[in-house]
Amino acid sequence: MLFQLIQHLPPKITVGTARLVRLWPFAVQRTRGNAAVAVELKTDDEDGLLTFLDAYWDDVIAPLRGHIETSEHSSRKQYPSDPGMVWFSETVKDFDFYRKGLRKEILIDELPEADKSWGGLGRIGATLALHWPAVSKTYEAIAWRMPDATGQRKLDEEATQIVDELEGTFLCRDDRLQSSLLAPRGNSPVLFGIRTWQRDDSEHAAKILIDAPMTEPVSGWMVFETNQATNDHLDEPIEFTVEKIETIKGGHTIINSSHDRFVAFRESGQIALQCQKLQLGDEIECLGLTAPDRTIHIEFLRMKNLKPNRNRPLCPVCNKSMTSMGKNQGIRCKKCGRVSDDHWEESERGLPQNVWIQPPPSSRRHLAKPLSKEQTLQNNM
Numbered sequence: 001m002l003f004q005l006i007q008h009l010p011p012k013i014t015v016g017t018a019r020l021v022r023l024w025p026f027a028v029q030r031t032r033g034n035a036a037v038a039v040e041l042k043t044d045d046e047d048g049l050l051t052f053l054d055a056y057w058d059d060v061i062a063p064l065r066g067h068i069e070t071s072e073h074s075s076r077k078q079y080p081s082d083p084g085m086v087w088f089s090e091t092v093k094d095f096d097f098y099r100k101g102l103r104k105e106i107l108i109d110e111l112p113e114a115d116k117s118w119g120g121l122g123r124i125g126a127t128l129a130l131h132w133p134a135v136s137k138t139y140e141a142i143a144w145r146m147p148d149a150t151g152q153r154k155l156d157e158e159a160t161q162i163v164d165e166l167e168g169t170f171l172c173r174d175d176r177l178q179s180s181l182l183a184p185r186g187n188s189p190v191l192f193g194i195r196t197w198q199r200d201d202s203e204h205a206a207k208i209l210i211d212a213p214m215t216e217p218v219s220g221w222m223v224f225e226t227n228q229a230t231n232d233h234l235d236e237p238i239e240f241t242v243e244k245i246e247t248i249k250g251g252h253t254i255i256n257s258s259h260d261r262f263v264a265f266r267e268s269g270q271i272a273l274q275c276q277k278l279q280l281g282d283e284i285e286c287l288g289l290t291a292p293d294r295t296i297h298i299e300f301l302r303m304k305n306l307k308p309n310r311n312r313p314l315c316p317v318c319n320k321s322m323t324s325m326g327k328n329q330g331i332r333c334k335k336c337g338r339v340s341d342d343h344w345e346e347s348e349r350g351l352p353q354n355v356w357i358q359p360p361p362s363s364r365r366h367l368a369k370p371l372s373k374e375q376t377l378q379n380n381m
């Protein structure tokens, strides 16, 4: 949408930085991917630009109102789209407002007033995108399919692999699923998105993929500055002692501390597996977003201090566990009757300690910063 608008701009307008900003993933009427876009436009004729934007709004964007996006990948309630657009004459930055927009629902009447605005709820994301101070940022090169393209997206396999292996790209593949994450799922005009730490790498990688012989033609591409992989949505890690663990329907695990309730979703892979093995009294640390029901959805997890396994010693003769004969009565082998002083044997739990773990690439939030290669390597030891 933004790309088409840019293509139709009248002459003598300079296009500056474009932004793709991910927002609170629990917002009730969010767009798919909780994304908003913005672009910096420079002109000596602001009135002329606003006249163009008025017409573009009426002809192209306003008619999309009420459209219901269907997705086979999402079961959440879909709302009719309510697009919005805002224009600020000057650069605006507001870290507190942006931060709030990643942590809770923002209502339309809370928005700082724009110099001009169009439409409905879409103004919330647009206003937040403009107020993002972009202190930490990454980049994404996005290419769009030709208008008549349908069906399976065609990306050159060799080029896809080259792009994945470039130093500066990230989140290109989910090795576990053996699949590329460059192309979006489902119905979308986007052919691919390549995430990189630096702008130059985005441009370089996009060209490799677009110029490759087996990649389908694109109608255009551009590089966005984004807040993806910045962890901007997360606060300081929370350390706590496990007080209660339950596994709920769907294989998700709920962990309670004395203050909070945490959830590890089955889709979180290693996190879910480790959480199922937790025991009362274990000390762990995690990072995650608080959902509207106040549960904290775990995105990063670290085992700090695990209680060792305690077992009664084995009978040296029969190799069976000895059992207690009662308080201060010692322990005894049921088979041969051998007795011994009352004691326990402790052993390690066999879980990784003091390393951060994260969900597989396809289950991570757009905002989540992937653990570095070094961190992951350490995790696999």
Ligand SMILES: [Zn+2]
Pocket (backbone or CB within 6 Å): 315, 316, 317, 318, 319, 320, 333, 334, 335, 336, 337, 338
């Ligand atoms: Zn025995």
